[in-house]
Amino acid sequence: MEEMRQFLLGRSRERKNVISSDLAERVWGESKKIWKIAFPATLARVSQFGTLVIAQAFIGHISQLHLAAYALIQILFLRFAIGITLGMSTATETLCGQAFGAKQYHMMGIYLQRSWIINLVTTTLLLPVFFFARQIFMILGEQSDIARLAGYISLWFIPILYSFVFSFTIQKYLQGQLKNNFVGWVSAGSLLIHVLLSWIFVNKLHWGIPGAMTAIIVASWFVVIAEFMYIFGGWCPKTWRGFTCAAFSDLFPIIKLSISSGLMLCLELWYNAIIILLAGYAKNAAVAISAFSICLNIISWEFMLCVGFLVSSSVRVSNELGKGDAEAAKFSVKVITFTSICVGVFFCALCLICGGKIGYLFINDEKVVEYLSKLTFLLSLSVFLNSIQCVLTGAAIGAGRQSMVAYINIFCYYIVGIPVGLLLGYVLHMKIKGIWIGMQLGVILQSLMLAYVTWTTDWNEQVNKASERLNKLLLKNSDECNEDSVQEGLS
Incomplete structure (x- = not known):
């Protein structure tokens, strides 16, 4: 009896090792892609x-x-x-x-x-x-x-x-x-x-x-x-x-998707520009605006790396949905999200460790550097949120769900983030810091909503939608005006 129990335990460990090894190979293969x-x-x-x-x-x-x-x-x-x-x-x-x-x-x-x-x-x-x-x-x-x-x-x-x-x-x-x-x-x-x-x-x-x-x-x-x-x-x-x-x-379906795509990204870019615009109306805010502009420079450079994960998320999801492989698309989102979060945690920790000293890379004014040190936590939070928000947006783009992201951006940024920022900045007199806190709340809410949508997504349904979209727009060789040249290319 004891021998049988030991045999079963051994088989169980062996099975777990095989599963772990297979998972590691899949993660490594996906990471290379x-x-x-x-x-x-x-x-x-x-x-x-x-x-x-x-x-x-x-x-x-x-x-x-x-x-x-x-x-x-x-x-x-x-x-x-x-x-x-x-x-x-x-x-x-x-x-x-x-x-x-x-x-x-x-x-x-x-x-x-x-x-x-x-x-x-x-x-x-x-x-x-x-x-x-x-x-x-x-x-x-x-x-x-x-x-x-x-x-x-x-x-x-x-x-x-x-x-x-x-x-x-x-x-x-x-x-x-x-x-x-x-x-x-x-x-x-x-x-x-x-x-x-x-x-x-x-x-x-x-x-x-x-x-x-x-x-x-x-x-x-x-x-x-x-x-x-x-x-x-x-x-x-x-x-x-x-x-x-x-x-x-068939330009109309492309125009419709293009408009929703343009609106989605514009709402992102304009949101950051509005922070600068609102900050400009604060009284005696020269030092604060200088410190804040340094923060935006740091965020922008870190965002460039996150854009790489946005693109990879979009491409991997769209490729797998086009193939009809829902599980591969879902697995890819998980791996990219984990990778991007690890990068975000690293840069977030770097900002917290360096604190206001980062400011000396841009300016020698002690007042600006001192004020920047007060914004270190918000800077670190922004850097971390970039790593989450970009990947989830990329997954939505890969599935052709730009309209959904645009609606989420409108609600989170312009109905929640900006009003709360105005309330904290001008009513509660927290100035630049209050504006940024309010608008960061909008980013946090957006990330949570995108995470929920991604987590609850039926990827088999997204495969069907992708197939329907492609079949609707597909032109057979006989429908093309340069049929002969296409036939030569196919041969």
Whole structure:
């Protein structure tokens, strides 16, 4: 009897070891897929964000007036335009990722061309904001010299806006088929080109604003041209079959998904901009705003890493849903969430350990550094929440649930976060700290709601929805205007 009991215990331990070993292999395999997507995506975002920051540094050495004018355009108008363009491009991310998983390769190039049409029209509709920037800032009460210079700089951003139309959508297209390594390294190369050109044009040739803005334009279009060469040069043979008039058909479902995608991301980006706007109305808040701007810089850089996890979450979920594998999609979300939280905990602990000393990296003013030390806990909390919120948003994008995220953002950010921030900041006289606490409450609530939605998601139902969406948009070879060229590509 004792021998039998020992035998059964041994078999039980052996079974547990096999299960543990199998789980470890699955986690390791999924982690490799995650980082294969996340690292290039992070590299691309850091490079693109770095281009704007470096331009600001070069312009800041011209004069305070130039820096103020550039900052106004970048923080308000450019953020607004990027939010819309990048947000609408996530529709391409959803459709291309699911199409790749479903092996509907020929549809990916068509989705890309449809996104170009929609984003070109949208960007053109945004042009009046940049053409009449001076008048808009004058109405908002800005100083006439700053408004005039900002209006001049805004015109230089128009070629950059049109580069976003192609660079953002092509990035989503390549990510969906796991070819975003190219985008990461090209973006890093464009950053180096931008630094070199900025140094030559601004410091050596003394071209001022035209030199700094020309460097951004060249760097931005360098990425786009390289991406065009990659696609048209035959490196995407399964997914790019040439231009087709089929891109002009079935635009309404793409427009609907694009609008919800744009709204989702814009609500995120504008939320952070509103913090700065509200802080500007506080009395005698120069020190507090300086400290708070340092916090936002730190959060922005950490957010670039989290964007990599957002992209990997979106791509992995969309690919698996396209394949029809609900369990793989669910497992991927779990692994990415755990990985991202570990990264978030690390940076959160780093902020808590360093405390206000982080401020010395940006400024030597003792008052600002002292005030920053009072914001350390909120800074650490923001860094940690980034790691959760990004992954859950990415999972929603992969499933094509942008509308749901937009509704959650409206409720959490604009119905809860901002009113509570105003109450704490101005009614209870907690000023900048109160505004930030209230708005952090909105982020916490959003993360909890997204976590609940993700946890209770029926992934088999999401597989069915993805299949229905793809089949509805699928064009048979006989329905395409360039049938012959597609048939040649398929053969």
